[in-house]
Amino acid sequence: MTTTTAAPVVAHTRAELEAAREGLASRDVAVVMTMGALHEGHARLIRAARQRHAHVVVTIFLNPLQFGPKEDLSRYPRTFEDDMAICTAAGVDVVFAPTPDVVYPDGDPGVRVSAGPLGEVLEGASRPGHFDGVLTVVGKLLHLTAARSAYFGQKDAQQLLLIRRMVRDLDFPVEVVSVPTVREEDGLAMSSRNTYLTETDREVALCLSRALRAGAEAAVFGPSAVRRAAREVLVEEPLALVDYLVLVHPDTLADVPEWYRGQALLAVAARIGTTRLIDNTPLVVGPGGGALEVFSDVPHAPGGGAR
Ligand code: AMP
Numbered sequence: 619m620t621t622t623t624a625a626p627v628v629a630h631t632r633a634e635l636e637a638a639r640e641g642l643a644s645r646d647v648a649v650v651m652t653m654g655a656l657h658e659g660h661a662r663l664i665r666a667a668r669q670r671h672a673h674v675v676v677t678i679f680l681n682p683l684q685f686g687p688k689e690d691l692s693r694y695p696r697t698f699e700d701d702m703a704i705c706t707a708a709g710v711d712v713v714f715a716p717t718p719d720v721v722y723p724d725g726d727p728g729v730r731v732s733a734g735p736l737g738e739v740l741e742g743a744s745r746p747g748h749f750d751g752v753l754t755v756v757g758k759l760l761h762l763t764a765a766r767s768a769y770f771g772q773k774d775a776q777q778l779l780l781i782r783r784m785v786r787d788l789d790f791p792v793e794v795v796s797v798p799t800v801r802e803e804d805g806l807a808m809s810s811r812n813t814y815l816t817e818t819d820r821e822v823a824l825c826l827s828r829a830l831r832a833g834a835e836a837a838v839f840g841p842s843a844v845r846r847a848a849r850e851v852l853v854e855e856p857l858a859l860v861d862y863l864v865l866v867h868p869d870t871l872a873d874v875p876e877w878y879r880g881q882a883l884l885a886v887a888a889r890i891g892t893t894r895l896i897d898n899t900p901l902v903v904g905p906g907g908g909a910l911e912v913f914s915d916v917p918h919a920p921g922g923g924a925r
Pocket of ligand 1: 798
């Protein structure tokens, strides 16, 4: 493996992206798609891509199509200089940072990818049209970057599932690779939106990962034990306004019945202060069950949900 220490080539237009791709020594390209405000979670995706591919393209694009009219598009953090430093350190070859008029030259695209029923539950229930917007831009960026592989975070589990479905259902010639959620030491899932949190909000936000961990620790006892353990942590935190807490099948996103044993997804969304946060853990329900991801290296506070 070669180590790139030079700053990535920055492309803002389609022509610049094309030229940058032509300049790469090999067609073995992986893409990591982001909305900027990069953090260690993004860096982990980039490093995972770098390990397996000759070249990595990172896209930085705040996609207006996936934001609702009342959502945080205008206040979303923009930190391009810092993003470039992270990309340079992680060995990115090309950064594609287009403006909306480059991605959507004719304005609002008349044709969009439809996420279908899986896009209408959980995040889709709170954010109508969100996943159509996500899949439309992911499809476009896959075409524009001509990547062989695309790396996405488990942090956005429903998005990951829908991208896998789109690639399979619409025969995109790309491999989708997922990367486990990267967390702060105390368990908080890294997110660009964490910068909105006040000090108090941040303390409150820890209830999400604590709830997931408590749920996962009850996994051997079955679905209702998982849900109960997670809910017990959340009700202790009145400042977290829970949108949903679900234990669902990882492929269908349907609630798993009480007799269910096997892989499942425990997912939560909550508003904390002015910020809506999501988190999840894949787990196995039943004998020998538990979380399929690590929450943190910090020992679990005694008493399950205790702070
Ligand atoms: P975003 O910039 O939030 O759209 O995220 C870009 C990509 O990074 C998506 O595939 C996310 O799932 C992934 N990602 C965001 N946060 C994390 C995290 N804490 N751990 C792993 N991947 C993440």
